[in-house]
Amino acid sequence: MILRLWPGTMEDRVSAIVELMEKSGLRTSRSPEPARPIIAVLDACPExxxxxxxxxxxxxxxxxPLGAWRRVDRSFRDCPSQISVGGVAVGRGSVVVIAGPCSVENEDQMRSAARCARRAGAHILRGGAFKPRTSPYAFQGLGREGLYLLKQAGLAEAMPIVSEIMDAAQLPDFLDHDVDCLQIGARNMQNFTLLKKVASARRPVLLKRGLSATISEWLQSAEYLAAHGCDDVILCERGIRTFEPATRNTLDLTVLPLLQQWSHLPILVDPSHAAGIPGLIPPLARAxxxxxxxxLAVEVHPRPEVAKSDGNQALLPGELAGLVADARVYAAVGGRHLARQNQFPVPAQNS
Amino acid sequence: MQSENLDLLAQTRRHLAFLDRALLNLMEERSRLLSALDQTLDTNLDDLLMRANGDFDPEALGAVFEAISAGCHGQRRSAR
Structure with a gap:
């Protein structure tokens, strides 16, 4: 249950209402919404x-709320959330493109990919350092060194970075390298221990939808993050497993209008993992x-043919530029706009 | 029959309103894109004229894009 009080309600009255509920044994949570007091009641309220x-x-x-979530419910905020990822605004009319290689492979590859992403107009740089691979013999990522190379490439191009964290024990590595946004991958969407630990870092989180997760399960995972201190959750639809073998997954676009009704969280789409076929990525992105x-979150590689993972679904740099141009037009038609890329810091003047 | 015509008229009016809003949004975005630059960028009118094979009068295109360019923040004319 969520109580929406009138804008301008005095704080002493808000406190009295909260106290009334807490005396009845109910736990409550106050929305950070500045426009009005909003209180989520976390337990079942007697009639x-x-x-x-x-x-x-x-x-x-x-x-x-339609499910067991509270803090991520649409009614917990007056407006859809806008989240800052290293200075780049995500949501509430600000459309972003996250781009980068599936895996960080070496310095040259990462620098080149970052340059391509920046020039194409992407806002946030992605790159996997710890890779959850289906085969134990596949490339597992460079680990801590990968985070270092990703951060250096991001700094060189004034791009915030996002990378997937697979284990709670990796969190210090992510914080040491100042990863701007922590990604919870599809396979870990319901790893609640990991969600709680990641939430404690108080950094924006990109929460991918599980391979076979329902929308309700996905939102409850987002609620885990919010309940443990992370309000800055960005959802990412990356395709779900269906009976269709022609594509890697099936992109579920239904979630977009539905989640805009159910939740205030921004939602991105990863057409690369959904399709697994580069030629399908631009039309899926436009849709x-x-x-x-x-x-959008897309994979780009300067030389996909030699990529150590998922090269067969990576865009070429020129294709990424076309996708960003499309994104600008499609966002504008809907009355939204592409986010501003971070500006390069002005070099210090010697006086 | 008359009510069908009225439905069609109302529907067309809604479609036009949507298209007009979309055009406005696109012009706003064009202006936003140019506002980051210190220089002007000309529209490639020849290219557009080659692509104009629909119902829109090609002779009007030049005037339309001149007006759009004039309205864009990055190319706004200071003299009045």
């Missing part, structure tokens, strides 16, 4: 108390933006 609350002059409405996606 008698709900009636009493409904009758209060300060209470504008009582909303009931995603037309359906309201807050951005």
């Amino acid at each position: 008698e108390l709900a009636e009493r609350l409904r009758a209060m002059a300060e209470v504008e409405s009582i909303e009931h 995603a933006l037309a359906a309201g996606a807050d951005g």
